[in-house]
Amino acid sequence: MTTIALSVNRRAVEVVAEPRTSLADFVRDRLDLTGTHLGCEHGVCGACTVLLDGVPARSCITYAVACEGADVTTIEGLDEDEITAELRAAFTREHALQCGYCTPGMLVSARDLVLRLPDADERRIRVGLSGNLCRCTGYVGIVRAVQSVIEARRARNIAALADGGRTILGPAGSGRAAPGRSEPSAARMALAPAPDSVARDIIQDFTPAVVLAQSFTLAHPPAKVFAMFDDIAGVASCLPGVSLRGTPSPERVEGGFRVRLGPIAAAFQGAARVERDPATLSGRILGIGNDQRSHSATQGEIRYRLLPLEGGAVTAVELSIGYTLTGMFAQVGRPGLVRDLAKRLVAEFAANLDRHMSGGSPGRPRPAELSFWSIASDVLRARLARMFSRISKTKGAE
Template sequence: MSTIALHVNRRAVELSAEPRTSLADFVRDKLDLTGTHLGCEHGVCGACTVLLDGVPARSCITYAAACEGADVTTIEGLDEDEVTTELRAAFTREHALQCGYCTPGMLVSARDLVLRLPDADERRIRVGLSGNLCRCTGYVGIVRAVQSVIEARRARNVAPLADGGRTVLGPAGSGRAESGRYDPQPAHTVAAPASESVARGTIPDFTPATVLDQRFTLPHAPAKVFAMFDDIAGIAACLPGVSLRSPPRPERVEGSIRVKLGPIAAAFEGAARVERDPATLSGRIVGIGTDPRSRSATQGEIRYRLLPLDGGAATAVELSIGYTLTGMLAQVGRPGLVRDLAKRLVADFAANLDRRMSGLTPESATQAELSFWSIASDVLRARLARIFGNRSGAG
């Protein structure tokens, strides 16, 4: 056994391992970073691709001991990365993944292409991804996803970086010597972990991977509802599992939300900023949070607009809910179930909001955590009722 010291996802690591231990086995078995997948274990399929001093490398054929002093970034370390966030949304939009086994390595390689290529040249993208094999998709959606991100970034005048921002010549990992540690910050591509971003006060904009539209009505005038939305503490009291850590300000709201998914319990700590437009009775809430226990991170955006009903006696609240969830908790979400859960949660929020505006105590005020399984059971019962109702009606 030998002691190996390196940096993994911006964290100093010093652990013992056999000299023959691969970097892939090291991050999976020693650090529980199982987003790095093992496929062929011969450096052919690309599922194990990670960043070694900022350069994509095959971790299954790289000895961990050979990475002494290097900086390693796995797919988990790119949770808050600007380019990877855009790629995740594009992969979802273009149906660029099915089983998902190749996806972590594919994203790492695609990110390198987005940084380097001057334009969305299909041939160069296919050549650049030729070292990442996918048995499911036929690559068409993957290529389209990468093209769309390159096109969008170039349209925003984000210029390509020469050699992907690399400053050291040589093989992957050679940048760990006197040239200094690999730091992606100058390239403005990898953000600090969400908890660090929150501590610094940075709540970034982002492109949501999933967007859900919801609508509900309240028997109160739009002006009264808009004023209520300015009561951040009151709104938080209407949301199950939400608690504030300090007096809220529009530019910064710090708090947490407790979520329980069966045996998985998570407590997302984070912050948000609130934007309001009185002229259009609309607003936007942007937040970011992390749960260290499940190694999950989330970014969320809620856009709302208030419309008068019944001559101004009532209000229609239109919501656009966008979010990106990464880590363990992202594996339990399915689009259909998430839509049903969102519908139920919005209904509960609307009911609590109505009660509070009517001078009553919201029913969720004493609820310590948000239990998705209790809500999911109600959703499942409703679905079964619809199915059997349709069958009995057909008979």
């Protein structure tokens, strides 16, 4: 077994695997990133295409150990990517997918073409996609979709990048990993905690894959709210699904977070550090965690800022919630679902915080949950609201 240290979808991981493990099996079986599909397993069909250091590569014929120190991006890591979002819309518009099995690899290759090609030349697009086989569509819709995205971006004066922005030559990770394994590489020294462990002493900074903005108000002055935020145990008791272990300190808070998204439940165990700036009444909570059962891992960041309202009698709490997910939860934790869950959690946190500051008890902690029925009821309420809004507008126009 070999310890492999690399970055997957902007998250540093360090996982033990056999030297013979392919990169495709590594991301699917060890990280539960099953958007990478396996077809021929000979590097011919292109269904397994991922980005290695920004370059499309066949993950089924690439050994994971050869990617030491490299940046790997799977289709899940392109959820918030602008070009991929445009390609997805174009694939839908041009009927460029049917069974969808080849689509993840096709999108990765198409994204590279959109980056590199100066214009929507059909021949160059067909040559560029010749390594991605599709048994359903006949390629006409796929080519049209890629052409439309290239044309739209060039019309917006977004120029092509020479070589797709590539700045280094050589195999994946070249110039990143240490030449020998006797000393830790710079990439490995900078890694965040591995999915199987969160026992490091330092919580590393990271760039969130998704950032959500939320806000609420409290009927208490900012100074009182800021002092409350200094009570780590008190704040944790107000957060749904959160529990602490041991004695918390600003440098390190250890505990867990229970969450449920539809049929999938997880109990993340991890640690966090707390930063505060009294001069600006702001702060940051940076955390990491993993769930052994679902093999999911997360990094999260909450930034808050307190603003006075109504002459300082009321406080507006502005939150910026950033996170990166890997594993099974990354498959169901799409931004829309997570945004709904965050909205519910913030509302419950605000109510608990207000109750706690008023001398009450926030109540017994329970898992943070977004169930199927709660999603369905929200959708139904939204549709009813839109229907009544249209009816009222129609009557007002008569």
